[in-house]
Amino acid sequence: MQDLVRLFGYTHGLKRTFGVIALLSVVTALLNLAPPFVMKIVTDTIVAGLGTHAVNYTYIVGLVVMLLVISLVGTVIDNISGVMGDMLAERMRKQLSTRYYEHLLTLPQKYFDTEITGKIINRLNRAISDVTQFLQFFANNLLSMLLTVLISLGIMLWYSWPIAVFMLLLIPIFVYITAKTSVKWQKYEKRKNKHYDIASGRFGEVVSQMRLVKSFGSEQRELRGFDTRFAKMVGITKQQSTYWHEMNALRGVALSVIYALVFGTLFLQAASGTITIGEMVLLIALVQQISGPMQSMSFFIDRYQRAAANSKDYAEAMAEQPEVVDETGKVALDAQHASVQFNGVSFSYADKKQVLDNISFTIEAGKKLALVGESGGGKSTISNLLMQLYRPDSGYVRIGGVDIQTATQASVRAAIATVFQDASLFSGTIRENIAYGKPGASDDEIESAAKAANAYEFIAEFDKQFDTEIGERGIKLSGGQKQRIAIARALLKDGPILVLDEATSSLDSRSEAVVQDALDRLMHGRTVLIIAHRLSTIAHVDTIVTLRKGRVDEIGSPRELAKTGGIYAQLLELQAATTDKAQEKLAEFDMAA
Template identity: 50%
Template structure:
């Protein structure tokens, strides 16, 4: 239960709501406990009237009115507590969900490399739902149950201490039997949660790529695999439920034996004249009140076990290490955007000697002995060293999987080098806040990454505060404005998930407009025209030319025409820098670039296949 307590302590700002729920539950318990005393008084008075020892019905009417008042108050406290509980549960869910999302935003790229998106989403929904459901039911039920049990034991002891002892014995017995159930039950629950997470992860993948599924006619296979996951949960549930109910039989039999003894004592002592009829009714009702908390304890423990299992998954994510020196975390999580929102200060980038005139667009980018591995296996990159002067266009060429994209990820600090460092000027980028670093880099991916929403929202993604005029200016520069003007809603047109309502060329031009509006001095291009038709390619290329103007540009090249137009080419072979020079120099060197030019001129199938191994198109 420590994880549940940990969650309660982490949302201390809701204490007043929790206290209000507890107060309502205590008042509900009080109104319920008073009812047997009113009934006792009514029965005793009616007995006196029947025996001729009293007359008049006024006292009975007043007692009936008191029962009505208690019922009305109980109804009021029940519904007030229920309302507060609903609000608290929703606020709790909002807080825990936001913190979970905040944590995910702060985690390094490595975390996402090893997790399915759908699994992450499913874990959020399941874990937080189970935790909030338990805390809500706990607040509404536990304290009411506790007060009821204590009051019943005290009141019963006043009339008969043996009865109180028998009632008191059943609680530790029940808790002990339940505790023996808990650990094994949670093991079953964890197995089910694993299957649910895998199924949920695959479900999200399939829905997100439904065109691929339908195109390859794999609907049946995906459905069968999905059903198999849930069939496993059914099998696990059978074992889990069998075990739970076997233990429940033991618990209930123990309770039944205790209650047999309790009712026997009450009936015998009433028959012997020890208790009046009113006292007998009072004790029977109190015993009934003692039985209800014990039985409801089973359901509360069930909720608690699910919440414990869910909270373990929740805290497993919350305990993941965030990105090193995460400026993004400070911005999102702590509201400290005033420091990391700023563009990198010139004196910071210039090194130990402050140079107020220095600007990032005037500083070189240097890789010094950079090595990197995605795991403990052999390094993908080894001792990479080169310097890119400010404003230069550089193309990276290597065979598929040769580390081109990884180099760009290291520049963005999506990953951290296992050795070496990357500098801007004299400043190691590892010493810079992430938010400040990444604001200096614009990216256009080969596959444009757009979000659902409007065209305007996507263009202004890096600068939500941009004016309509600024958005439109970027759109015109990227050849977006013309096709947007044809839409009835213009820049307010909804483009669907990942921009599915747009063509490939339209999406790519929006991605370029987004980078133009960001106006970062460093640009990373994962060849943005390789998958386009010739007309779209020309429009996109025009936008790229404007985007690259006077920016330090890193190009992951997929076309020879793009490679030949850069200032410098860096080729990678076996994870190392093989060549570094201008297109003219490397065309004569006999290396990878010269090989590509030779392959371009060849018409043989083998040479064309070799060319494709570099992800290069003619």
């Protein structure tokens, strides 16, 4: 319940709407209680008239008209309240979704390194769907039903206190059974959600990498894994549903016993003259009025349990500590013609395994430095530290002599352009992807960047040219085309520092030549950090840093390191060899032949 209350706290500006709905609910509840009194008056009038053979038909017709008016007014108010409740739920959906997305964007990179994408998305979908459905039911029905029950019990107490006591007994019985049910039900729901998150997360991965799945003939294997997860969910649902309906049956038994006592008491009181026939009709109608809300209590409990269970996942995500970005007192970094320096940098991930140990090197302004080392040796971690995706455990990273921790994060990231091995494009148009690093770029700027990246020629061949939709992750483009779009994006951003997770290692020779030409143009005049995947492309860098087990092994020019017998020299020898063993060794260093 605490998580659900906290979830409502994430919404703003909805109190007035909720207050209007509450007022309409009060009116609806009062209107619902009017017909039983009219029926009492009609019944007593008819009984009295039958005794004297003087039934007042005009009076009875007037009461019938009154019933019609009450019904029509109640229908109008109920539907107005329903529209407002639906809008309230939709506005809440918008606010909760936006708040969740906003919070995700502030979380540190390490959060996304450990979370399944499907779980992040499902957490939002479950919470928003179930909480808004609960809110709709609460706003449109619950308050009116509660008022109907309370006022009806008060009227019963006035006319026949035994009836009121019997009906009042239902409340603690329902509360006890519900409290007992809720905890166990939510445990079942948590187990189901775990399997669903894994299954849907894998589903998303398969859909986004369908070519890989088909090329390995893994369709049936993926389907079996998906089916297995849902089969487990079906098994858990059976246990959950069986338990819930057992408890619901207990509620039904309690309701039946209480109603038997109520109707038996009413008939005996009417027969003995303790209450009039009209009062008996009134009380029966009120019992029926309460019966609806009591029967609906099962649905309310189900909605509440789902909302409470799934709001926990949402609340847990919202409780994650955001990336600390306190720009107060920090300087705006001027990275033009600036050097990059790593000094005594050590870093460990959340699992405490040390990745970098006392790393130190310098990239002079306008120079190119390549990192070479075994897979998992910390090359990508170094680039992530430079981009402030992580913070070093010790040591510092400086740009132009300024510790990046003392500079504003916005200025640090604005100074760095990136081209990764995976082009990382978004669905949308070519224009939108090139302009991603500079949203306000003019058409001329976008076109110039495309030309400099050797992308203009193939873009011009499309019917819609720059307005061509490229599909999810650029699926409609070839590898070389995607890389050239990524290079155009980096060119347009025009950051003085370039991080290059070598973009040619997975391309064919023709595409590699075109992309490499664009990369050379991109690197010109910039301070460049290259994560090396192909020795031929780093033969002309200014400096190579080799890494061994998270530490700097050697630093020098390609010519110098080729003579030392170290990692770089060994890789040159392996590249010249043609044996399978040599190729396997190259792969250990993320190197393509």
